[in-house]
Amino acid sequence: MKRISVVLVVLMLSVSLKAQFNVNELGKNSIYFGIAMGFNVGDFKLIQTPVQPQNDSIRYMKTTIGPGFNLGIIGNYQFHKYFDLRFIPTLSFSDKGVEFEDLNHQKITKTISSIYLDFPLSLRFKSDPIKDFRIYAITGIRYDYDLASNVKARKADDIIKIGKNDVSAEIGIGFMIYFPYFILSPEFKVSRGVVNLLAPSPGLIYSRTIQRMYSRTFTFTLNLEG
Numbered sequence: 193m194k195r196i197s198v199v200l201v202v203l204m205l206s207v208s209l210k211a212q213f214n215v216n217e218l219g220k221n222s223i224y225f226g227i228a229m230g231f232n233v234g235d236f237k238l239i240q241t242p243v244q245p246q247n248d249s250i251r252y253m254k255t256t257i258g259p260g261f262n263l264g265i266i267g268n269y270q271f272h273k274y275f276d277l278r279f280i281p282t283l284s285f286s287d288k289g290v291e292f293e294d295l296n297h298q299k300i301t302k303t304i305s306s307i308y309l310d311f312p313l314s315l316r317f318k319s320d321p322i323k324d325f326r327i328y329a330i331t332g333i334r335y336d337y338d339l340a341s342n343v344k345a346r347k348a349d350d351i352i353k354i355g356k357n358d359v360s361a362e363i364g365i366g367f368m369i370y371f372p373y374f375i376l377s378p379e380f381k382v383s384r385g386v387v388n389l390l391a392p393s394p395g396l397i398y399s400r401t402i403q404r405m406y407s408r409t410f411t412f413t414l415n416l417e418g
Contacts, residue, residue: 230413260286
């Protein structure tokens with residue numbers, strides 16, 4: 193994965209350098225590219241299975257927040273003075289956890305590591321420029337494919353199996369800062385999954401205490417476009 197990350201960085205830098213010379217020519221019906229680099233923190237929204245004899249050994253469970261980072265290539269289509277359509281294929285790494293406590297007050301935390309291929313499609317609404325500065329709001333939908341999914345794993349009975357596919361709704365805000373040859377855009381975004389990620393595993397003691405689980409992510413990204 194380190195080699196993949198290095199290749200992505202080199203490709204994204206080359207895209208940015210190639211495109212940066214057209215920044216002052218942007219207008220309606222413009223297409224331009226860039227790179228996106230950021231950090232994310234996430235957890236799960238858990239819905240517990242109603243208490244049944246087969247899972248009553250677990251007193252409670254809660255989700256724990258984990259860190260991650262992401263690298264992406266920006267494709268931006270400005271079809272209106274105030275609106276952009278954005279597609280940003282991204283390689284994203286994240287760690288999330290679920291903590292359980294049994295009847296003996298013993299706590300057990302399960303860390304779930306994921307490597308996602310993200311495919312977000314977003315609509316961006318921009319304010320009028322204030323000198324070399326703009327504020328924008330962004331919303332969209334994202335499909336994620338987890339390369340590290342353990343849905344087919346055959347391990348001990350203390351794991352939670354997570355599916356490969358997720359779909360999330362996204363909303364966020366950002367700031368466009370115009371420089372002579374590029375645009376720097378810090379962006380804050382919240383994502384909420386709409387697909388139940390839990391793979392059915394009746395034989396797993398911890399998994400069967402959860403009825404449904406959904407992803408939740410907060411991302412801070414630096415977009416460099418030109």
